[in-house]
Amino acid sequence: MWQQVAKSIFGSSNDRYVRSLDKTVARINALEEQLIDFSDDELRAQTEKFRLQLADGKTLDDILPEAFATVREASKRVLGMRHFDVQMVGGIVLHRGEIAEMKTGEGKTLVATLATYLNAIEGKGVHVVTVNDYLATRDAEWMGRLHKFLGLTVGVIVPNLSEQQRRDAYAADITYGTNNELGFDYLRDNMKQERRQMVQRPFNFAIVDEVDSILIDEARTPLIISGPTEDKSELYIALDAVVKQLVADQEALERENGGPLAEGEGYFTKDEKARSVSLTEDGAEEIEQRLAAAGLMTTDNLYDVENTQIVHHLDQAMRAVVMFKKDTDYIVKDEKVVIIDEFTGRMMDGRRWSNGLHQAVEAKEGAEIQPENQTMASITFQNYFRMYPKLGGMTGTAATEAAEFWDIYKLNVVEIPTNVPVSRVDEEDEFYKNTMDKFAAIAKAIREKSEAGQPVLVGTVSIEKSELLSQFLEKEGVKHAVLNARFHEQEAHIVAQAGRIGAVTIATNMAGRGTDIQLGGNLEFRVEDELAGMEEGPERDAAVARIKEEIAEEKARVLASGGLFVLGTERHESRRIDNQLRGRSGRQGDPGLSRFYLCLEDDLLRIFGPDTLFAKMMNANLEDGEAIGSKWLSKAIETAQKKVEARNYEMRKQVVQYDDVMNDQRKVIYEQRAEIMDSERVDDVVEEMRRDAINAIVAESCPPGSYPEQWNVEQLRQRIAEDLGLQVPLDDWLAEHEVEPELIEERLQDLAEQKLASKVGDIPEDAWRRVEKSILLERLDYHWKEHLATLDALRQVVFLRAYAQKQPINEYKQEAFGLFETMLETLREDVTKVLLTAEFRAAAPPPPQRPMGALPDLPSFLTGHVDPFTGEDNSNDGDGSAMDPGLFGTLAGSPVASTGSGGAQVDDPYAGMAISRNAPCPCGSGNKYKHCHGAQA
Numbered sequence: 001m002w003q004q005v006a007k008s009i010f011g012s013s014n015d016r017y018v019r020s021l022d023k024t025v026a027r028i029n030a031l032e033e034q035l036i037d038f039s040d041d042e043l044r045a046q047t048e049k050f051r052l053q054l055a056d057g058k059t060l061d062d063i064l065p066e067a068f069a070t071v072r073e074a075s076k077r078v079l080g081m082r083h084f085d086v087q088m089v090g091g092i093v094l095h096r097g098e099i100a101e102m103k104t105g106e107g108k109t110l111v112a113t114l115a116t117y118l119n120a121i122e123g124k125g126v127h128v129v130t131v132n133d134y135l136a137t138r139d140a141e142w143m144g145r146l147h148k149f150l151g152l153t154v155g156v157i158v159p160n161l162s163e164q165q166r167r168d169a170y171a172a173d174i175t176y177g178t179n180n181e182l183g184f185d186y187l188r189d190n191m192k193q194e195r196r197q198m199v200q201r202p203f204n205f206a207i208v209d210e211v212d213s214i215l216i217d218e219a220r221t222p223l224i225i226s227g228p229t230e231d232k233s234e235l236y237i238a239l240d241a242v243v244k245q246l247v248a249d250q251e252a253l254e255r256e257n258g259g260p261l262a263e264g265e266g267y268f269t270k271d272e273k274a275r276s277v278s279l280t281e282d283g284a285e286e287i288e289q290r291l292a293a294a295g296l297m298t299t300d301n302l303y304d305v306e307n308t309q310i311v312h313h314l315d316q317a318m319r320a321v322v323m324f325k326k327d328t329d330y331i332v333k334d335e336k337v338v339i340i341d342e343f344t345g346r347m348m349d350g351r352r353w354s355n356g357l358h359q360a361v362e363a364k365e366g367a368e369i370q371p372e373n374q375t376m377a378s379i380t381f382q383n384y385f386r387m388y389p390k391l392g393g394m395t396g397t398a399a400t401e402a403a404e405f406w407d408i409y410k411l412n413v414v415e416i417p418t419n420v421p422v423s424r425v426d427e428e429d430e431f432y433k434n435t436m437d438k439f440a441a442i443a444k445a446i447r448e449k450s451e452a453g454q455p456v457l458v459g460t461v462s463i464e465k466s467e468l469l470s471q472f473l474e475k476e477g478v479k480h481a482v483l484n485a486r487f488h489e490q491e492a493h494i495v496a497q498a499g500r501i502g503a504v505t506i507a508t509n510m511a512g513r514g515t516d517i518q519l520g521g522n523l524e525f526r527v528e529d530e531l532a533g534m535e536e537g538p539e540r541d542a543a544v545a546r547i548k549e550e551i552a553e554e555k556a557r558v559l560a561s562g563g564l565f566v567l568g569t570e571r572h573e574s575r576r577i578d579n580q581l582r583g584r585s586g587r588q589g590d591p592g593l594s595r596f597y598l599c600l601e602d603d604l605l606r607i608f609g610p611d612t613l614f615a616k617m618m619n620a621n622l623e624d625g626e627a628i629g630s631k632w633l634s635k636a637i638e639t640a641q642k643k644v645e646a647r648n649y650e651m652r653k654q655v656v657q658y659d660d661v662m663n664d665q666r667k668v669i670y671e672q673r674a675e676i677m678d679s680e681r682v683d684d685v686v687e688e689m690r691r692d693a694i695n696a697i698v699a700e701s702c703p704p705g706s707y708p709e710q711w712n713v714e715q716l717r718q719r720i721a722e723d724l725g726l727q728v729p730l731d732d733w734l735a736e737h738e739v740e741p742e743l744i745e746e747r748l749q750d751l752a753e754q755k756l757a758s759k760v761g762d763i764p765e766d767a768w769r770r771v772e773k774s775i776l777l778e779r780l781d782y783h784w785k786e787h788l789a790t791l792d793a794l795r796q797v798v799f800l801r802a803y804a805q806k807q808p809i810n811e812y813k814q815e816a817f818g819l820f821e822t823m824l825e826t827l828r829e830d831v832t833k834v835l836l837t838a839e840f841r842a843a844a845p846p847p848p849q850r851p852m853g854a855l856p857d858l859p860s861f862l863t864g865h866v867d868p869f870t871g872e873d874n875s876n877d878g879d880g881s882a883m884d885p886g887l888f889g890t891l892a893g894s895p896v897a898s899t900g901s902g903g904a905q906v907d908d909p910y911a912g913m914a915i916s917r918n919a920p921c922p923c924g925s926g927n928k929y930k931h932c933h934g935a936q937a
């Protein structure tokens, strides 16, 4: 923003800023003569020299001139290109963490090498981010030659790499990759169990190519890792049948009894307020037999830990059948269960109850059972890139969005002058009445230009339009090639031919970005195509020389015919996209021509509406098939584009505001998670959680300052038994003379500790530590993921609050904060419950005859199509430091002592525990233990 304001006041602050860099450029240039005399080895030795200088306390800024001069000299030798002075300016801007706006074709790829090299010397890693895998691979190879020559290592991240390959690529001094790959690696890393499984290093510096595309156009789409939970339809249906039968039996008992049964009689009791149903002793026994008969039990005893999932789903099935009423709580519409909002009575399409309840209701109603599909992690590009301590960007088109870059990213846009003046002619738009007229005119223009030897690049807004135009061209008998937005290797060959005499290439706007169309053709590709299979030697060299000559000759002819003609078939809603298309032509000072063809049926013109003055005037002015060109109309179009751009900006800003809330929470969770991962033992965290959880349980039933007669004794009794797994003489305690909540809490704390101690019993300490840690991580992930779903839902709901004169975003912030607190509380109680109630037994040599107590049946939410646990890594860099409980407790500042040997044998963290080989692996992968961590055992 300051730039635009400043410009109007001071003429051009941009020019002054750029001029202020001249001195540095002069210093770089002055070093050239000296470096020319260096041998290749001496040039390479510069890198080590710079490293030592940095170690000696010099800064990157200190060594910048010599480092840039070194890159330039190396580039001359390796790539045959000498960085222009304006490219040096671009390099400085990138290094300063700003956006270099350089006109299309000015050689941004080469500019990036300067800041990349300089920053990579520090050894903390530099990420160069491109918009597609093809460009990442190309740049890593092409510019990689230069960096490798100077002794740096280069990696590239593309799809389908193994975890180890990724880790290696990130460990390199310079890593090329797309925003998608980098973002997903970040999310996956934060779902891992051990630090050594992570592939990324801490972020340092990223240079984002086509920065407007990534940070503005794509910013709205978050990266999401989600996974369907396994299909449990059969289980839901089976449990539903068992529960319905039990309810029918209880109703029969009530009829016999002539009314409601006495407390504790029958099979179950209802708690209307909590909307829960609990089994009586008889009920539990009855259900146990029926479930066993239905083949649903893993072991004989319903409350064995192996049956945890069944119990959970049984619970939900009972709530669904007994407590949830059709047409009150939900309706069934088109075989779908739709929730009814209890306050407004509105149908809440698309919303679902969580934790398997919705599925249980679907089973009850015989509706189709939808699998759960949950977000496990998500981040927007905005927030991903804001994590880099330093971020630089390049694009040909950023100025129109300078204010946004500043507002959201605090990135300054600097317009870098072109090396030689642009000599492309951008013509006025031509208008037609309808699409058919327009396309006919386009086809004619293409034929004329192409026949005259001028290559033509046609930009369309969609693949569909590309195909339509292709048909028109066939009719006209014009030879042409079609590209769509998927950039493949093979398409690179087509692009490589696009600058040849009379070539006609149709591309969607998006496919055009970043492509470098070389007039006369591309040497590399022609050599590849025409000399395939030819052996190295003088014959081949001669052939290459011949092709080179042919290309030079052809280029001269193309230049004489006016250079590349770029024809736009529609204006995009953003001016940047149009400018990108124009920018394929007139690169590096070449001549060129661009022209857009528009008609009233174009999307952008339709926003004016058919009855606007604008449309009427156009209609009146136009005969069928006739064209008009007018400054006034072009201006009107630009105004429309600006309007749409502003609206899109507002929408993006809103996304950021909402995402910021979740982003803050994600940062906290990921930080804590990383600390847990790094710690050898988390017993202090777990203990603190237990203390808090017990405190909360007591406070809930016996609020501080209340009288004993106000206490909810039944609730307390139930929670002590179910959530803490403790048998206590609660009635005796309550009968005591001066009973206080503090006293109850203290006793519970002691009993819980004793129980845990006896449970751990003869389990080796280090095995127990690993169990604690893995349960903590697993439960944390589970509740965080649930929380994400809740936030999603909240986002939908707060918009209705606008009717109540409330600011949705403020409401969202407030409630999201409350939900986060609740999530942490639930997490503390859950971890406490799992550790206190699940059965753990040490493996007794010789191995047990039958599978013994497995770890709790952990939810298998990680069984989605994304497998974050494919690490085949054997490295060992776990330093086993301890963590402070921070977020999860109040013990801050009391670090846990570190023990153990540092994770050397963590291949199976559960070794030493008797886990059934067929039980789910405690890591949460959803695979059986024997196929997962237990595989090595």
Ligand SMILES: Nc1ncnc2c1ncn2[C@@H]1O[C@H](COP(=O)(O)OP(=O)(O)OP(=O)(O)O)[C@@H](O)[C@H]1O
Binding pocket: 080, 081, 082, 083, 084, 087, 102, 103, 104, 105, 106, 107, 108, 109, 110, 395, 396, 513, 514, 515, 516, 583, 584, 587, 588
């Ligand atoms: N200093 C230089 N000397 C010679 N050729 C150069 C130099 N810098 C760039 N080039 C050439 O200019 C062409 C354009 O470069 P490049 O594709 O990197 O441009 P760009 O700025 O990324 O364009 P776009 O905005 O369209 O992506 C390439 O063929 C490149 O080899």
